[in-house]
Amino acid sequence: MKDDVPRKRKVKFRPTKFKKSDKSWVIKTIVITFVLSGFFNILSSGVMQMVNIWLAVFILLVIVFIGILFDIIGMAVTTADEAPFHSMAAKRVKYADRAIALIKSKDKVSNFCNDVIGDICGIISGSAAAAVVAYIINISQNLSSVLLSLVITASVASLTVGGKAVGKTIAIKYSSFIVYNSARIISVLKFWSK
Numbered sequence: 001m002k003d004d005v006p007r008k009r010k011v012k013f014r015p016t017k018f019k020k021s022d023k024s025w026v027i028k029t030i031v032i033t034f035v036l037s038g039f040f041n042i043l044s045s046g047v048m049q050m051v052n053i054w055l056a057v058f059i060l061l062v063i064v065f066i067g068i069l070f071d072i073i074g075m076a077v078t079t080a081d082e083a084p085f086h087s088m089a090a091k092r093v094k095y096a097d098r099a100i101a102l103i104k105s106k107d108k109v110s111n112f113c114n115d116v117i118g119d120i121c122g123i124i125s126g127s128a129a130a131a132v133v134a135y136i137i138n139i140s141q142n143l144s145s146v147l148l149s150l151v152i153t154a155s156v157a158s159l160t161v162g163g164k165a166v167g168k169t170i171a172i173k174y175s176s177f178i179v180y181n182s183a184r185i186i187s188v189l190k191f192w193s194k
Contacts (some may be wrong), residue, residue, distance in 0.1 A: 025108055029116060037120045044124050048131035056135055060128040064156060067121030068163035074113030075171035076178035077106050084176055098183035122160065129156045 044063065048056050082103045088096035102109055133149045171178060 025111075029111060032112075033116050033120065036116065037123065040120060040124050041127060044128050044131075048128055048135070053132070053135055053139070056128070056132050060125060060132055060156065061159075063121050063125045063128055064160050064163065067118050067125065067160060068167050070113040070117040070121070071164045072167040072171045073178060073182050074110040074118070075168050076175040077102050077109045077113070077182070079172050080106075080175040080179045085180075095180060095183040095187055098187050099179050102179055102183055102186075125156055125160065126153065129153050 044059065047059060051059070080099075080103050082100060085096045085099045085103065089100060129152050130149070133145065133152050136148060137145050
């Protein structure tokens with residue numbers, strides 16, 4: 001009777017083969033994040049105080065859009081398949097090698113796009129939204145600052161989260177297209193920086 005009952009098996013999960021973590025990349029990421037976040041925060045805070053309300057709202061929307069765009073790129077690089085780009089590289093298609101390099105270093109690209117740029121844009125959009133609230137309150141003393149702050153910050157948060165949700169679907173569906181065009185842009189920027 002005991003033989004009829006199946007025995008419980010232990011399930012063993014093996015980690016995927018992966019390169020050792022690059023400690024210098026972690027340090028670079030911390031330094032880059034600190035410098036970029038400080039620079040963009042000073043820039044956005046300084047600019048927000050000198051412009052009118054419509055330009056301030058436009059800057060806020062641009063910051064949110066940049067966060068969404070980089071989230072799309074990070075997700076596309078993470079989900080893209082390397083095989084089509086090897087085929088393109090064999091046919092000597094321009095920028096295919098750069099696309100392969102992006103996919104091979106998907107952990108770093110995803111970290112930079114999703115975490116560094118995405119989080120910086122999230123933080124700065126919050127401070128930019130606070131600047132917009134302060135600007136509106138200075139113009140109109142009749143508005144409730146708590147209610148206005150709630151509406152603007154909730155709008156920015158929902159726009160960011162909703163945009164990233166739609167962006168992830170686009171990134172997965174068109175990952176090869178996005179990676180290829182990202183490789184093109186990086187190649188052009190490297191050409192200009194020489």
